[in-house]
Amino acid sequence: MTPITTTDDLAAFCAEAKRHPYVTVDTEFLRERTYYSKLCLIQMALPPASAGKQPGGPAVLVDPLAEGLSLEPLYGLFRHEATVKVFHAARQDLEIFFHDAGIFPTPLFDTQIAAMVAGFGEQAGYETLVKRIARQPLDKSSRFTDWSRRPLTQAQMEYALADVTHLRAIYEYLAAQLEKTGRGPWVAEELAVLTDPETYITRPEEAWQRIRTRSGSPRFQVALQELAAFRERFAQGRDVPRSRVLKDDALIELASTRPLTEEDLGKSRLLLRDARKGEIANGILEALNRAAAVRDLPKPEPSEPGVPGNPALSDLLRVLLKAKSDEAGVAPRLIASAAELDALASGTRDLPVLSGWRGEVFGRDALRLAEGRVALSARNGSVRVVEID
Known part of the structure; x- marks a missing residue:
């Protein structure tokens, strides 16, 4: 079992995949140390060699970290509309491909969404579907492995391939269920959201909306908006996690206390040491200065009877x-x-x-x-x- 490491080998597999009605796809990635996910491995499998036979057609691993490997053959397969690209819980995978190449697989099928429509409940995890549909055990011992390390172990490669080989039986079963119930359009509505670029675009000026706070003070809100926008731009520009710049609790504290100098920043209880000086400290103070200069403050939302909720x-x-x-x-x-x-x-x-x-x-x-x-x-x-x- 050797991963594909050359563009020619990837192109050969993708050319073969275009001759089939579907291909199952999954990825392994890391995001703990970066803002954007780092793609570490791609798994793909073709349909079974004969109806009802599992395992069947070839399954491959693709090493996107291999020197000189281009993913353009894969993106060509993604554009090939005669072959359905099957994922499970596709959102994070799609985010990777969108940010890398501005592309979404077309047509797309997400077995997690299909399973929720087909009566498998809210917890339609891959392991559950493997047990209930493919009727196979699933070894999850490599779930939290470091996928960026090379060479990959035998256990890692077997784990990764299982994520696409069992997916074939799951897809065929769910696709048949949707055909029988006429609920294919329901899944299509959900997939339209997954393949909308707006789903994956994070605008710094809107970043504050993800932060839960209890203060309704207009001055606090403006400071929060400016600080959150600074953090988002800094994290995006340097490809580091938001929490490495400012944690949410520190951001809320700064929006409340609104320090004016580096000396004031030093008094923060929650600010990381690296954020008390240098680029981050300067960015914090500049954001707070912009907030302080705002004169047209947002008006508090009027309280409505029955909010929150009747x-x-x-x-x-x-x-x-x-x-x-x-x-x-x-x-x-x-x-x-x-x-x-x-x-x-x-x-x-x-x-x-x-x-x-x-x-x-x-x-x-x-x-x-x-x-x-x-x-x-x-x-x-x-x-x-x-x-x-």
Whole structure:
């Protein structure tokens, strides 16, 4: 078992893959020491040699760290629309390929999404699907290995290949289920989000929105926005994790105390030692100076009755979601998040849950319930929607 290390060998495999209806794909990467994921290994497998026979067609490992190897043959395969590219939980894999080459595999199939639509619940992990569909054991002992080290061990390579060889049986089963139930368009809606560049673009000026705080002070908010934007630009530009620049708790502390000098920074309880001087310290102080110069401060959000959520209505929506998801055999989390239910209960109407397949399965009745046009009734262990005269 030797990984592909030359562009010619990769091109030969990809040319063969284009002759098949699908290819399974997975990656191994590291992100602990970088902002962007470092691609360390690519695994691919072709369909079984004959129907119902596992294992089957060839499976390969590709070493993207090999000197001189170009991934362009792989990207050519990604563009080849006659071959479906099958992943499990594809988001992080797609982020790597998008940032590396601005490309998404087309067409794409994600078995995690398909499994949630096909009734496998919210925890549709790969190991669960291997056991329930492929009916094979799965060795996860190499899950936390350092994939950047060379040479790879035999155990690492066997672990990596298992992530694409079992995926063939899982894909074929789920694809057949979707064909039978007519739910392929439901999965397509989810995949449209995964293949939208906006999903993977992080704008520094919006970075503050990911930070959980309790302060509603306009001056604090402006400082938080400037500090978060500085941290994001610094981390992106030097390809280091955000936490290596400023941890969230330190960022919140600085937005509250708003120090003016390096001496003031030295008094911080939470700031990393390397951030108390040099480039990071200068960036912090410049960000706080920009925040202090802002005169048109954001106005606090007006408090609304029932926010956060009308608790009683939110609870009713959760009951309805559970009933509707059980009825449809779809994971509740795929239909609506708790935040969406609270937003719906508080009067928000511009929500994904009210359109597309979600609206069909749950959203329409949820809206009628929120507007008092229907009620819920329990009978014989099941919950039903009851029209209100």
